[in-house]
Amino acid sequence: MPEIRVFQRPAKQEPGQPERQRAIRSEASPVRQFLLGRGDSSFADTGFKWLMVLCALSIFGIVVLIATELTLRSQLSWNAFGLKFFYSSFIDPDTHQRSYWDPVNGHFSALPFIYGTLVSSFVALLLAVPLSIGVSIFLTEMCPRGLRGPLAFLTELLAAIPSVIYGLWAMFVLVPLLRVYVNPVLSRTLGWTGFFSDDNPTGLGFLAGGTILAIMILPIISSLTREVMTAVPHSQREAVLALGATRWEMIRMGVLRNARIGIVGAVILGLGRALGETMAVTMVIGNSPEIHRSLLANGTSMAAVIANEYAEAATELHLSALTEIGLALFLVTIVVNALARLLVWAVTRGAPAQTH
């Protein structure tokens, strides 16, 4: 707000001039007399301002509080395992198999969870990015005007559905579909790569988790991509069209090239959402702390293990290990989100179409 001087009565009445003050008051218009009689608002103004500042600062406070609290509560696990927590594994003495997560004997390693989070998010991005770019292109460049509003509204609705409902739908519709139709085909045609060896009769697994994640992050990526593409100035499109380009060439050279940083930002923002998404993934990923090459095998993710075990953690070490996973998730999503915001901000605020 520009400097606007609020009318204020002189804070101190200068001694020796009460007559003059009185004279001013009696000469002033009725409105002014009324206002002069209302007293000094500087106390209320300062108080109000500082109250607002305090509330704004509380946002800082919350982030710092979350960070310190998570750090403190994960100390036990950090002291016990150190950095090894994130990459180690051990051989189970009873079964002689590689194992990562054994709450009963107090062995904890976050590796399978990190792996599961990364794999399911990667699958989600692989499915969601081309689709959402396609949707944004359709909505900004090709769509008849009458269809644009309803379609944008539909994709917004997709974002408003709670994740537990996505999970419910995925459990009872998507997973059976994958089990009966998709997984057998994938394992027959692409089984030789090792990524699709189908020995899981449930239909749950990384692919199911990644697919439902893709459906969930689609609206976020496509709405941001649309925003960035709309921000590309019209002169860019007109210039390319004037050179005789077809519509696709115009989109490719005039729009996508100018908007690419923003699109990358949107994708990274979608990645941030995918990394932290909990309920839907928990319900369909299978929840077994193992590492498999096959996307059709059961797995788990960082958020899923917290959701499943946090309320029932028996030992302090178990709780601490789960908190450490939470802390890692917190830090990773902060970095990813900050990066995405910077990229989107760079495009929508700055002049978008100057350099190539």
Add this chain to the structure above:
Amino acid sequence: MGGDARRTGADALRKGEVSERGFQTRAFQGRTRVRGLIDSAATTAAVGATVLVVTPLVAIFIYLVYKGASSLNLDFFTKIPKPPGELGGGMANAMWGSAILLAVASAIGVPIGIAAGIYLAEFGRGTRLANAIRFTADVLNGVPSIVMGVAAYALIVKPKIGFLPFTGHFSAFSGGVALGIMMIPTVCRTTEEMLLMVPHAVREAALGLGVPNWRSVISITVRTASPGIITGCMLAFARVAGETAPLIFTAFGNSFWSSSLNRPIAALPLQIYLYALSPYDDWRRLAWAGSLVLIVLIMLAVSLVRYVTSRGTLKGTS
């Protein structure tokens, strides 16, 4: 591609191959046809992507309405859950619990969010502190909800802080706090954006009349932007209404009626989650019914917001 076409055209010109109709050489025509094909392919791909995206949404809706509507009955709204194995029962306590949790969340999230938004738009415009707070709010918005639950657990549920009430055990209060914190960034950022749209003349008119600044902010600026601010609050509300992850180990769930902030409480999304994973068909049926109710409530909120905003948030101010 462009270079290729240009060379062909220039060569054609130099060699005098160009007819009166322009660049109609065979090579040029071939390229044009290929470019046309690529263009149609791209259009088809974009349309196909849109169809592919809209399909799951429609599928989810149809399936949800089909499953949910056939499971809804009066019991759902009036009864509490039956023990496993017994048929019937409802989610009345879960809906009541959600209402309480959301009330606590709004009581925390809305005032702090609006106040922070007022600071960003009215007092801190362009300052470094405001930029930092705006950025922090955006980052907080991206923190996964499960992490919010872990933080609320570590802050309120786990430690018993001497004289403070509600601490040391699972409680409705801790769930409300987790949800309330999640509301703050959304409310804050929309409030700021809406306040920025209020024209300066309005503020100047108020201040010119000698209205104190605080009064001008509250009764003039915020009042003018209030439809937009309410929109932001509703969006934040709709978002946390469906949150499950932060409630699992804060509000914890409850099979009975409870209105106490000091005890575990049921919540609609939490109950849906528990019932979805249960082996009983009747409970799964209730999960579908609960989902339908939840989504209808959220859709109502979102549509209301769309309706309000489409009428022009700041009509009559410019």
